[in-house]
Amino acid sequence: MNNFFESMYELIVETSTNLPKDVRRAIAEAKLKESAGTRSAMSLATITNNIKMADDHVSPICQDTGLPTFKLKVPVGANQIEMKKDIQKAIAKATKDGKLRPNSVDSLTGDNSGDNLGEGTPVIKFEQWEKDYIDARLILKGGGCENKNIQYSLPCELEGLGRAGRDLDGVRKCILHSVYQAQGQGCSAGFIGVGIGGDRTSGYELAKEQLFRHVDDVNENEDLRQLEDYIVEKANELGIGTMGFGGETTLLGCKIGVINRIPASFFVSVAYNCWAYRRLGVKINAENGAITDWFYQDGEKIEFTAEEQTAASHEEETSTREVVLEAPITEEKIRDLKVGDVVKINGMMYTGRDAIHKYLSDNDTPIDLNGQIIYHCGPVMLKDEDGKWHVKAAGPTTSIREEPYQGDIMKRFGIRAVIGKGGMGPKTLQALKEHGGVYLNAIGGAAQYYADCIKSVEGVDLMQFGIPEAMWHLKVEGFTAVVTMDSHGNSLHADVDKSSLEKLAQFKDPVFK
Ligand SMILES: O=C(O)C[C@H](O)C(=O)O
């Protein structure tokens, strides 16, 4: 088993940097459905450019490399203790090499272990089987989509859909609702794994297990096969679209599994995975630990090509305006921006996510933020031998988590723009109106694309919160985002939520008897 460590390292690097072939094909198909010039088409172009850049740089597709979860099937007699040690070593090395973001955080103190090792991380699950080789699978599922997982306990009442009873049609309603409630926050278009039955724990386990299925496989259970097809078709009629911008593709795949339950419980558990669906697997020789085959990598590999993705190139088809922003930004300039405008940012921006927002709510800011731009982002950073920081991946994080703080912080420090993804709620919208602020939606998961826009790291504050949570001072060029909430009370997110709820209500009547 002397090659097992190298094999695990290779599995981790490939999973983080090279999107599987079946996922690429699903994204390419979605791209064909969007009309040129729409926000969805533009976002998908950024996504496919990003996939290509991750390939070329062997760098993380998305900066959130998730909670690494390994599932291994091993022959009787294989030494699981040694395998676990090798996996942990490979995780630490991949983190040091900038292929994984340091993501293991002490839940009580907030301390980041720095190497992705810690209580409960990574997750490693073994199962014995009677074959003579090892089947090792890895999924890197990020936090934004994990937060959109949902579990229903039947019977229940669902907004838009009414009562969901304890039968296949009730299950249908729950699954459709799960896609609606995720909106764009889990970086749609997504993939869902569904577990019917079990208890709260095994139901979620089963849902996540479905994410290890091949995108193109066909469910052996005829009822579930029909339900999977139905869900993909109807979820795409909700009009949520890429990043929740509206559009034709909301869901790229749905896989459903079923296990028994006990009479009093009937759970439907849904695991939502973003478009950056990073899961791979390898077949390993149990004697020497070498990789003999890869899973999910059969069929055609779509190599996306770099393409022009600015709104300007589609100016005839849309009325999209492109505005250049550079901090410090005046209130007048902000008031001029409207939902739908595309902005290109040059100059400085400062990262701030969960820890910084909490900190700024009762502390002073380490730098003057008047007229400045805050970027909801937790990057992957590497320090070189001269002590200089380099950005390895830097896409946006889900902004809604900052909803309790954002408005107050903007007003208190004079911040004019925040960049993130998935949109924010009524409290922030009100503050944008009162203060003269704007919310800019960047493309979630496009961590290579945005890293490329960052020309230098000018400084860092509040490093005690760890790399993803520190306040990085970034100098950018041509950083593109869309105005989705403006200072006049308009929110694209609120509009898409409302229209998708109306569409959801069309699926109220029973379909599966
Ligand atoms: O933690 C991050 O960088 C992003 C996260 O996966 C999210 O989607 O919000």
Ligand code: SF4
């Ligand atoms: S930022 Fe988006 S693409 Fe990245 S892990 Fe989070 S949900 Fe997935």
